[in-house]
Structures are given as C-alpha cells and as structure tokens.
Amino acid sequence: MRDKQIEDLKDYKYGFSTDIESYKAPKGLNENVIRFISNIKKEPDWLLQWRLKAFERLKVLKEPNWQKPKYPKIDYQDLYYYSAPKSFKEKPKNLEDLDPKLLETYKKLGIPLQEQKRLNGIAVDAVFDSVSVATTFKDTLTEKGIIFCSISEAIQKHPDLVKKYLGSVIPITDHFFATLNSAVFTDGSFVYIPPNVKCPMELSTYFRINASDTGQFERTLIIADKGSYVSYLEGCTAPMRDENQLHAANVELIALDDAEIKYSTVQNWYPGDKDGKGGIYNFVTKRGLCKGKNSKISWTQVETGSAITWKYPSCILKGDNSIGEFYSIAITNNHQKADTGTKMIHLGKNTKSKIISKGISAGKSDMTYRGLVDISKNAVNSTNYTQCDSLLMGNKCGAHTVPYIKNKNSNSNIAHEATTSKISEDQLHYCQQRGLNQEEAVGLIVNGFCKEVLQQLPMEFAVEAQKLVGISLEGSVG
Amino acid sequence: MEQKLKTDFDKFISMSNFSNQEIKLKKKALDNFLKNGFPSRKLENWKFSDINQIIQKNIGELTFYNDYNIKNEINDEIFIKEIEHNKIVIVNGKVERLNFEYEESDKINLTTLENFNQILDDDNSLLSLNNSFSNKTHNILVKKNYSFKKPLIIYQITNEKVRNTNINFQLKFELEENSSIKIINLSDDNSEKNFINNLFNFNLNKNAILKNYKIDKKSNTNIKYDYSSITQKENSISETFIFSSGSDYKKNEVSCNLEGQYSSAFINGIHVLSKNRHHEIRTNTNHLHENTKSYQLIKSVIDDSSKSVYQGKIYVDSKAQKTDGYQLSKAVLLNEQAEFNAKPELEIYADDVKCSHGSASGSLDEDSIFYLMSRGLDKKTAKELLINGFLLDVVEKITDEEIKKLLKNMIGLN
Numbered sequence: 001m002r003d004k005q006i007e008d009l010k011d012y013k014y015g016f017s018t019d020i021e022s023y024k025a026p027k028g029l030n031e032n033v034i035r036f037i038s039n040i041k042k043e044p045d046w047l048l049q050w051r052l053k054a055f056e057r058l059k060v061l062k063e064p065n066w067q068k069p070k071y072p073k074i075d076y077q078d079l080y081y082y083s084a085p086k087s088f089k090e091k092p093k094n095l096e097d098l099d100p101k102l103l104e105t106y107k108k109l110g111i112p113l114q115e116q117k118r119l120n121g122i123a124v125d126a127v128f129d130s131v132s133v134a135t136t137f138k139d140t141l142t143e144k145g146i147i148f149c150s151i152s153e154a155i156q157k158h159p160d161l162v163k164k165y166l167g168s169v170i171p172i173t174d175h176f177f178a179t180l181n182s183a184v185f186t187d188g189s190f191v192y193i194p195p196n197v198k199c200p201m202e203l204s205t206y207f208r209i210n211a212s213d214t215g216q217f218e219r220t221l222i223i224a225d226k227g228s229y230v231s232y233l234e235g236c237t238a239p240m241r242d243e244n245q246l247h248a249a250n251v252e253l254i255a256l257d258d259a260e261i262k263y264s265t266v267q268n269w270y271p272g273d274k275d276g277k278g279g280i281y282n283f284v285t286k287r288g289l290c291k292g293k294n295s296k297i298s299w300t301q302v303e304t305g306s307a308i309t310w311k312y313p314s315c316i317l318k319g320d321n322s323i324g325e326f327y328s329i330a331i332t333n334n335h336q337k338a339d340t341g342t343k344m345i346h347l348g349k350n351t352k353s354k355i356i357s358k359g360i361s362a363g364k365s366d367m368t369y370r371g372l373v374d375i376s377k378n379a380v381n382s383t384n385y386t387q388c389d390s391l392l393m394g395n396k397c398g399a400h401t402v403p404y405i406k407n408k409n410s411n412s413n414i415a416h417e418a419t420t421s422k423i424s425e426d427q428l429h430y431c432q433q434r435g436l437n438q439e440e441a442v443g444l445i446v447n448g449f450c451k452e453v454l455q456q457l458p459m460e461f462a463v464e465a466q467k468l469v470g471i472s473l474e475g476s477v478g
Numbered sequence: 479m480e481q482k483l484k485t486d487f488d489k490f491i492s493m494s495n496f497s498n499q500e501i502k503l504k505k506k507a508l509d510n511f512l513k514n515g516f517p518s519r520k521l522e523n524w525k526f527s528d529i530n531q532i533i534q535k536n537i538g539e540l541t542f543y544n545d546y547n548i549k550n551e552i553n554d555e556i557f558i559k560e561i562e563h564n565k566i567v568i569v570n571g572k573v574e575r576l577n578f579e580y581e582e583s584d585k586i587n588l589t590t591l592e593n594f595n596q597i598l599d600d601d602n603s604l605l606s607l608n609n610s611f612s613n614k615t616h617n618i619l620v621k622k623n624y625s626f627k628k629p630l631i632i633y634q635i636t637n638e639k640v641r642n643t644n645i646n647f648q649l650k651f652e653l654e655e656n657s658s659i660k661i662i663n664l665s666d667d668n669s670e671k672n673f674i675n676n677l678f679n680f681n682l683n684k685n686a687i688l689k690n691y692k693i694d695k696k697s698n699t700n701i702k703y704d705y706s707s708i709t710q711k712e713n714s715i716s717e718t719f720i721f722s723s724g725s726d727y728k729k730n731e732v733s734c735n736l737e738g739q740y741s742s743a744f745i746n747g748i749h750v751l752s753k754n755r756h757h758e759i760r761t762n763t764n765h766l767h768e769n770t771k772s773y774q775l776i777k778s779v780i781d782d783s784s785k786s787v788y789q790g791k792i793y794v795d796s797k798a799q800k801t802d803g804y805q806l807s808k809a810v811l812l813n814e815q816a817e818f819n820a821k822p823e824l825e826i827y828a829d830d831v832k833c834s835h836g837s838a839s840g841s842l843d844e845d846s847i848f849y850l851m852s853r854g855l856d857k858k859t860a861k862e863l864l865i866n867g868f869l870l871d872v873v874e875k876i877t878d879e880e881i882k883k884l885l886k887n888m889i890g891l892n
Contacts, residue, residue, distance in 0.1 A: 066522070377814070392829035395796045405820040405837055410811035413840035416822070422829040 257292030276335025279307025712738030
C-alpha cells in the first residue's frame with residue numbers, strides 16, 4: 001500500500017529526483033507532501049493521521065498578525081518541506097569559497113577549523129539538513145538508560161513514549177506556526193531521562209539550516225521522568241544567505257514529579273546584511289509543562305541572530321510547588337527585529353516563576369519584550385517576579401515592553417519592574433580612560449548589563465555567548 | 479442595532495437644530511460607528527474589558543435617542559457646600575446651567591462649537607458614537623494670563639427619566655498662555671442601566687496649568703466610558719486624578735500628548751471596587767518633544783468578585799530625548815474572586831531617556847496586620863488602616879490643598 005503511495009507520488013506533476021543525494025519533496029504544502037514525508041521516514045500510521053489532522057486544522061487557521069515586527073507575506077506553497085542530504089557537488093569545496101565576513105565571525109567566536117568546516121558542510125563527514133546529525137556520547141548515556149536520539153529514531157524505537165507525549169504541551173490545535181510544524185516536521189531531538197537519573201553531561205545538538213528555500217521544521221521533545229535532571233543546549237548558526245528563510249520549530253518539555261529541565265539556547269542565525277536584506281525568520285514555539293509536583297523548568301536564551309525573532313518560551317506550572325524560570329538576552333542590530341518574552345501560567349498551588357529579560361537594541365533595530373504572567377484562581381500562594389531591562393544605542397532603534405499581568409488569586413503576589421536606559425557617557429569615559437577602545441568598552445558594559453542571564457548558561461556556552469554579545473554589537477557605536 | 483441607530487439618529491436630528499455642517503459631521507461619525515460597532519475584546523485596547531459584551535449582558539437593547547428639549551429640575555442640595563465654586567450642571571447629557579459667578583466674565587469665553595472634535599478612530603468607535611449623538615459641544619476658553627479664582631465643579635447628573643439609554647456628552651476646554659483652571663468632575667447618578675459616554679478635550683497652551691479631579695463614588699448600575707484628551711504645549715502642566723468606585727462598569731481613558739518642551743503630565747488614580755464591579759484605567763502618554771515628563775500612580779483595592787484593570791502606555795518619539803517617564807500600578811486583592819489585570823507598556827524610540835514602570839499585586843501583608851493586631855487593633859481595623867494608608871499615598875499627590883481636603887472627606891480617607 002505504502003509502496004503504491006510512493007509510486008503515486010513519484011508521478012506527481014513536478015516529479016521527483018530519484019537521485020538519493022538530493023531527495024526533495026516537491027515545493028508546496030499539501031496532503032501528498034505530508035504523506036511523502038511520513039512515508040520516507042517510515043512513520044507508523046497514527047503519526048501520519050496526526051499530521052493530517054494538524055494539516056486539516058491548518059487550513060482554517062490564519063497567520064497571527066498582532067506582533068510588532070511585520071514581514072512580507074510568506075508563500076507557503078513556494079517552500080520545500082523536505083530535503084534529504086544535499087549532494088556534495090553543490091557544496092563549497094573549502095573554506096576560501098565562503099564569505100570572508102562569515103569566516104571572520106567564526107574566528108572571533110573561536111570555532112575550531114574542523115567545526116567551521118562542519119558548520120558549512122565542507123568536511124566529508126555526513127552532514128545533513130533536516131535529518132539530525134549522528135549523536136555522540138551514546139554509550140555513556142545508554143548505560144544510565146537515557147534516551148538521546150533523533151525524533152525519527154524515537155518514533156521507530158520508542159513509539160509509546162512519543163505517542164504519549166508528542167503534542168501534549170503544544171497540541172496540534174495550537175497557533176498557526178505550531179500547527180504547521182505538527183503537519184510537516186522533519187526531524188529534531190528526543191530526550192528521555194528515566195526516573196531518578198541525573199544526566200551526567202550537557203546534551204547538545206547543533207541545528208542547522210543549509211538547503212536554500214527549505215523551511216526548517218524541527219520538533220524537539222524532552223521528557224524528564226520523576227526525580228531526574230537534564231540540561232539541554234541548543235545552538236544554531238546558519239550560513240550567509242539572501243532569501244528569507246522560515247524556521248518554525250516546536251520544542252516541548254515535560255517535567256514529572258521532582259524533575260528539572262534546564263534548556264539553554266544560543267541563537268546566532270544569519271540576521272540579514274546591513275541593509276536588512278535576507279536573514280532568517282525565527283518563529284519558534286517553545287513550551288514547557290511542569291506536570292509533576294516540585295518540578296522545575298528553566299529557559300535561558302541568548303538571541304543575537306535572525307532577521308526576525310518571534311518566540312515566547314513558556315512554562316505551564318501545573319504541578320504544585322513547581323517552578324518556572326526565564327532568563328533572556330536579546331540583541332538586535334542593523335535592521336533586526338525581535339518580539340520575544342515568555343508566558344508563565346500558574347495553575348498549581350505554591351508555584352513560583354521568575355523572569356529576567358535584558359534587551360539591547362542598536363542600529364535601526366526594534367526590540368519588544370512581551371510577556372504574560374497569569375495566576376489562576378487555584379494557584380494559591382503563587383509568586384512571580386519579573387524584571388525586564390532595555391538598553392538603547394542610538395535614536396534610530398526602538399525598545400518596547402508589553403507585559404500582560406493577570407492576577408485572579410488574592411493569596412498570590414506579582415511584582416514587575418522594567419527600566420529603559422542607555423550607556424552613560426560616564427561609564428564609557430571611565431573604561432576608555434583605562435585603555436579600552438570604545439567598542440571594547442561598550443562590550444564590557446553590555447556584558448555587565450547581561451551578567452545575570454549569562455551566569456545561568458552552562459560554562460562552555462557562557463564563554464561563547466559572551467563573545468557573541470560583543471560581536472553582535474560591532475559597528476553600533478560612534 | 480443598526481436599524482435602531484439609524485431611526486434614533488434621524489429622530490434626534492429632526493428634534494434638534496443643528497447646522498448643515500454639524501449634521502454632515504454627525505452623519506460621518508455615525509457611519510464610522512456603524513462600520514465598527516461597539517469595541518470588543520478583539521481590539522487590543524479592549525482586551526480586558528469587552529464593552530460590547532458588557533452592554534449586551536447588563537443592558538441589552540439600548541436607546542440612542544435622547545431628548546434634549548426636556549427641561550430638568552436641579553435640586554440645589556446636591557451642590558458641595560464646603561467650598562465656593564463655579565458650576566456646570568449637566569443632566570442626562572444636557573448642559574442645564576453654566577455658572578461662573580466667581581470669575582471675571584471678560585476673561586472667559588463660552589461658545590458652542592460647530593466644528594467639534596472629529597476623530598474617526600476605528601479602534602475607538604465610541605468617540606464616533608459620541609460625536610454623532612451628543613448635543614451641542616460647549617467650548618470654554620480661558621484667556622491669556624487668567625487663573626481661575628475658584629474651582630469649577632462639573633456636576634454630571636442622571637435622573638430616573640433615562641433608562642437603557644445611551645447618553646453622549648462632550649466638552650472642550652481651551653487654556654491660553656499662562657492661564658490655569660481647577661476642575662472637579664463629580665458624577666451623581668440616580669438612574670439605572672444606562673450607557674454614559676463622555677468625551678473631554680483639553681488644549682493647554684504655553685505655561686497653562688490644568689488640574690482635573692474626577693470622582694465617581696455614588697453606587698449605581700450604569701456603564702460608563704470617559705475619555706479625556708489632553709494636548710500640551712511648552713511648559714504646561716496637567717494633573718489628572720481619578721477616583722473610580724461607584725458605577726457597575728467604568729473605563730477611564732486619558733490620552734496626553736506632550737508636544738512642547740518642559741511640559742509634564744501627572745495621572746494618579748484609585749480603584750475601590752466591590753461586588754461585581756469592573757473598572758479600568760487606560761492611559762496613553764505620548765512624549766513627542768524633548769525634555770518632557772510624565773508620572774503615573776494607580777492603586778486598586780479589589781473586593782468581592784470585582785475586577786480592576788490598568789493599561790498604561792508610555793510612548794517616546796525618537797525626537798523626545800531626555801524624557802522622564804514613570805509608571806507604577808499596585809493592587810490589593812481582598813477576596814478569592816477578585817481579579818487584577820495590568821498591561822504597563824513602554825514603547826521607546828529615543829535612547830537618552832529615563833523610563834521605568836512597575837506593577838505589583840497581591841494580598842494585604844500578613845506581617846503588617848499582625849504588627850497592628852499585636853498593638854491592640856482588631857483585625858478589621860488593622861486591615862482598614864492598611865488600606866487607608868495604601869490609598870492615601872495617591873490622594874497625597876493632589877497638589878491643591880483645598881481640594882485635597884475636600885476629596886479626602888468625600889472619599890473617606892484621613
């Protein structure tokens with residue numbers, strides 16, 4: 001039956017290339033493409049049905065338009081929804097072929113040569129687009145019973161877990177981009193930490209975008225069973241590119257009783273050039289569910305890339321005594337735009353949440369913090385603390401704060417603070433007097449401004465992030 | 479509703495003596511309202527208070543026709559006796575008395591406007607509704623260098639003659655250079671289930687000072703929307719104080735445009751709510767020029783299943799360097815069913831600014847109650863004392879001593 005379907009698809013009027021090295025679904029979004037993706041990944045029928053259900057829902061959903069950064073209309077029929085590894089013929093042969101600006105950035109970030117090659121798909125190692133890179137440290141993890149694999153693999157090997165939790169935090173009936181992801185997601189990561197296991201290392205995966213015109217639809221699912229702990233790192237870089245690329249990933253976290261998940265992101269995708277041409281659209285849905293008692297989910301993000309960043313990593317604090325945290329640094333320069341923040345939804349008793357957001361805008365960029373703190377009737381004794389600070393550099397950029405605060409419980413406390421300021425002449429003068437040039441001085445002051453958030457990042461990440469903060473603001477002073 | 483609006487509008491026009499120009503403007507305003515209808519939660523500004531739904535639920539079918547030919551009796555007993563004052567008495571949306579007995583008559587110019595304020599805002603169709611159904615707009619012009627000797631009290635009265643009716647009213651103040659005025663806007667409602675829609679315009683020229691105190695205390699079942707638009711030139715000051723408590727539903731909206739340098743706007747507000755009441759304060763402070771200042775302090779005490787909403791926005795234009803903007807909202811929830819929603823918003827396009835906002839909500843501090851009780855107060859008195867102190871903070875911001883004293887007595891805060 002399935003073979004026949006593939007056979008049918010091959011006769012699709014745009015045709016398929018049978019060359020395994022550049023296996024692509026035809027452009028466009030329709031049922032056939034979804035069946036094609038499902039087929040090629042040998043997915044069970046329930047998942048195909050699930051995808052189709054999402055697609056049905058997608059037909060009636062409208063793209064949201066309340067966000068601050070506006071973007072040209074995306075033609076969803078003009079995108080490729082699946083592309084297997086590209087043929088090496090199409091890839092750059094060596095580093096010299098790459099944009100020198102990009103190489104400079106790598107150098108400043110201190111990314112090893114081998115890594116640079118890998119990032120640009122030069123090395124002969126298997127490098128894939130939507131298909132997840134082979135994961136390392138497998139043995140150590142297997143010993144502890146930790147499952148860390150691509151979600152496609154998990155669908156084959158651990159269907160029960162996937163079936164139970166997939167879409168349990170971000171249902172297929174969610175907003176437009178999340179539903180789009182549910183219908184066409186290609187790959188992503190899957191993590192399961194068994195009860196009472198502390199994951200011995202930071203789990204990390206590099207997501208990359210490589211094939212031109214390929215919308216990226218990753219799906220990540222992390223489950224921390226009772227009493228377990230995991231720290232997960234997500235870092236991204238994308239090569240120089242002219243067309244805007246859509247990235248609509250879904251990340252779902254589930255923490256059961258006494259479990260803790262720490263999710264850190266450093267996002268440095270191509271932000272477009274100085275005139276705002278090109279760049280990635282980063283429309284990601286990240287949501288964590290503190291399902292069990294005493295559970296904790298903590299989001300840390302450093303957002304420096306993308307033409308438009310539009311995401312709200314959220315926590316649903318369902319279990320009693322659960323804790324949600326959100327630490328964010330968002331930097332926009334040139335023509336970048338960001339509309340980011342978080343949602344803390346307090347449902348259980350004695351739940352706590354903390355939001356620290358630092359926004360820095362420079363050049364002609366525009367930055368918005370948008371957040372929701374919602375304390376429901378049953379969330380007795382809940383507390384929230386929110387602090388969002390903005391730093392402006394120059395008077396062509398904008399910084400906005402839009403917090404939504406809903407308190408339906410008289411035994412709960414919400415406190416919110418926000419400030420907007422600029423780097424004072426005095427601070428700059430002090431640093432320059434001590435021999436730093438202006439850019440170094442700005443870098444130092446900005447790092448101080450962000451310190452509270454940088455501290456939350458795992459060690460290796462913190463170093464990279466600190467450098468990134470400086471690099472992102474280059475050329476914004478003077 | 480559309481048919482009702484049209485027939486009521488025709489009736490209203492035929493019963494009044496508007497000029498052709500006025501009728502033209504009113505028709506245009508009506509068309510805009512017909513296009514948009516009552517605002518609902520789909521609009522960001524009405525997210526927390528869906529007035530369309532509230533009217534449907536509490537009033538049902540509204541009558542838009544309001545007979546301004548009826549002469550209303552005024553009971554002089556309602557007037558404030560503690561202080562000497564000028565009066566404007568408005569009954570059911572009709573100006574019945576304009577009395578400026580304490581002022582020099584050649585320093586004030588009273589006119590009715592033919593080209594009234596015409597804002598066709600799709601996001602706020604209530605302004606269009608107001609423009610289409612309100613009676614003649616009075617314009618009060620305070621001449622150059624003249625300061626009002628006594629406060630002006632605007633009595634806004636409704637009586638039992640109106641029910642399920644939409645009352646629209648607008649008034650305009652023009653303050654010339656170096657002039658000043660103190661206004662107390664007092665509502666006295668003896669009617670039930672009406673939708674009252676007020677629009678006030680204030681135009682402040684150089685060095686002008688406006689002090690505006692709005693009091694809604696008397697318990698009533700009306701639904702009210704009150705919009706104040708303040709435009710400020712160089713070095714002018716506006717002070718707005720809102721005490722909002724008595725009506726079933728009330729939304730106070732204050733919009734300040736700071737157009738001249740060194741102009742400043744102060745907005746302070748109190749919500750004291752019980753039962754099912756639902757009140758909102760929404761502010762829109764636009765810093766459009768260098769060296770402007772705004773300050774906001776809003777406090778709410780919310781009991782039973784009432785709901786308090788604060789939406790405050792500070793907008794700083796890229797020209798408005800050296801802006802000083804501050805916003806603080808605090809709420810005490812006294813009951814499990816009470817609800818507080820806030821959206822303190824900053825939109826900033828200039829870098830050399832000092833802007834901050836804060837918002838806090840929660841229950842009364844148990845430690846403070848314990849402290850007072852350990853000193854011999856019973857729990858009820860201790861709570862009252864704390865609430866008193868909490869609100870007094872806002873009342874103390876009133877800059878006019880005489881009015882502060884009057885309002886303290888009126889509100890019952892000492």
